[in-house]
Amino acid sequence: MTTAPTNEHGAPAPVMSLRGISKRFGAVQALTDIDFDVFPGEIVAIVGDNGAGKSTFVKILAGVYTPDQGTITFNGESVTVPNPAAAQALGIATVFQDLALADNLDVVANLFLGREITHGVLDEEEMERRSWELLQQLAARIPSVRIPIASLSGGQRQTVAIARSLIGEPQVVILDEPTAALGVAQTAEVLNLVERLRERGHGVILISHNLADVQAVADRVAVLRLGRNNGTFRIQDVTYEEIIASITGATENAVTRRAAARTDQEATL
């Protein structure tokens, strides 16, 4: 990865910023006035109850939906993300919950699906070498890159899906509920992998229902409630109970807290 971008003051700059994002589906206001930043080498979790707007937000980041209002800045430049191809071209990779792996193909074929390395013919050797290299960098436990996806565990599939998202060297990686279907050991493995992404300098956006996961790996957590941002906290400054209170709406002073979190963040920059 390149060195971290900085703003005009030499402070680290977000790789992606959203301001005032709103999205309505007919009568349902799914998102209202969302502000969000992710920095390079940072894991930001997005949490919230069912219907809070997490999936809608992710789909806006991934170019699946376009917002009705608001701005998106990527690497300091104002951008639009009209479709998934545009997101990918910018350097935003999304691992959706269904993973979209081809079960009957092997790991190499899945990693390079649609981005095969060819020199007139498929360069299987080069793709296999790069697959091993990538999985090794991620400290991934995959027994062989020549076995079909169907024979891998849930955690290993998640690993392959995440590795595949890195083939295009994205700056931002979005993970939608990566541990939702996993047991304890596989969850730990995938969380390790998420930390490797941070080490590689990616900005990581982690959608999760599991606050233990969030507290284990995230640097910051953004809470969505009824389509609004009900607080953004640095993980070291917030308790489990405070996050729950923000998710359920028991916390009434969300605006104050958000302002405090911003001041803290600015103070550390």
Ligand SMILES: Nc1ncnc2c1ncn2[C@@H]1O[C@H](COP(=O)(O)OP(=O)(O)O)[C@@H](O)[C@H]1O
């Ligand atoms: N395509 C859609 N059409 C109509 N309403 C939608 C659509 N997608 C989401 N919604 C509504 O928007 C709100 C936010 O949903 P969603 O983003 O899926 O929340 P979450 O992922 O946090 O559970 C919900 O009220 C949901 O019913």
Ligand SMILES: [Mg+2]
């Ligand atoms: Mg959802």
